[in-house]
Amino acid sequence: MQKADLMYEGKAKKVYATTDENIVWIEYKNSATAFNGEKKATIDGKGRLNNEITSLLFSMLHEAGIENHFIEKKSQTEQLVKKVTIIPLEVVVRNVTAGSMAKRLGIDEGIALEQPIVEFYYKDDSLGDPLITEDHISLLKLATPVEVDVLKHLAQKVNVLLSEFFANRGLTLVDFKLEFGKTADGTIILADEVSPDTCRLWDKETNEKLDKDVFRRNLGSLTDAYEKILARIGGEQHV
Numbered sequence: 001m002q003k004a005d006l007m008y009e010g011k012a013k014k015v016y017a018t019t020d021e022n023i024v025w026i027e028y029k030n031s032a033t034a035f036n037g038e039k040k041a042t043i044d045g046k047g048r049l050n051n052e053i054t055s056l057l058f059s060m061l062h063e064a065g066i067e068n069h070f071i072e073k074k075s076q077t078e079q080l081v082k083k084v085t086i087i088p089l090e091v092v093v094r095n096v097t098a099g100s101m102a103k104r105l106g107i108d109e110g111i112a113l114e115q116p117i118v119e120f121y122y123k124d125d126s127l128g129d130p131l132i133t134e135d136h137i138s139l140l141k142l143a144t145p146v147e148v149d150v151l152k153h154l155a156q157k158v159n160v161l162l163s164e165f166f167a168n169r170g171l172t173l174v175d176f177k178l179e180f181g182k183t184a185d186g187t188i189i190l191a192d193e194v195s196p197d198t199c200r201l202w203d204k205e206t207n208e209k210l211d212k213d214v215f216r217r218n219l220g221s222l223t224d225a226y227e228k229i230l231a232r233i234g235g236e237q238h239v
């Protein structure tokens, strides 16, 4: 199979068609963006780290029964995935207060929640990806109520698996964002990426932040933090 035309370039990834109409070729870029693109930087090694970490996590989730788009890693920065139509919703799951929820509700960060919270955001850069309700999702016809239930259920299952996986490696999964897509036959599967760009991960002992907040809040070297995550989850490291 060959890499073909560039179909789409996003903030963190390029998506290419391939000679197989059911498969797309993803290239992870070294760009870091935050605050809806207002803060930008190029960080050598970031594409490699996110490609490696996402590949490991998607393989683990597949083995645990979560159908997802990952097929295989092609190079340090590239992977093959199943072609899907992305549902324009960001599904956020929270285990500990942090980030936009702590800010919106005026609560401290770092408080463990009794129950995980699932939130939906409308994936629309021009609107700044607003938080939306299930009624808004119906109004905009982004997904049916049955599909919303499927997304919530899958997100909760992924949360159980990822939380345990990271806890066993000395990390607290504070929160994360998932995206889902539909295959040609309409099946909803997990897509996009699962990496320290899309998860908040804190060291269990020290609460050191080992995720994109390092970039958002100028807390030090992003690649050092991501290398620590990769080492904990057993990936190939580059010294």
Ligand code: C5P
Residues within 6 Å of the ligand: 090, 092, 098, 099, 100, 101, 129, 175, 176, 177, 197, 198, 199, 200, 212
């Ligand atoms: O900013 P907020 O607290 O809502 O983010 C919740 C989680 O979702 C964080 O782990 C963050 O990295 C992730 N997220 C993301 N992409 C976005 C918004 C949030 O990966 N566009």
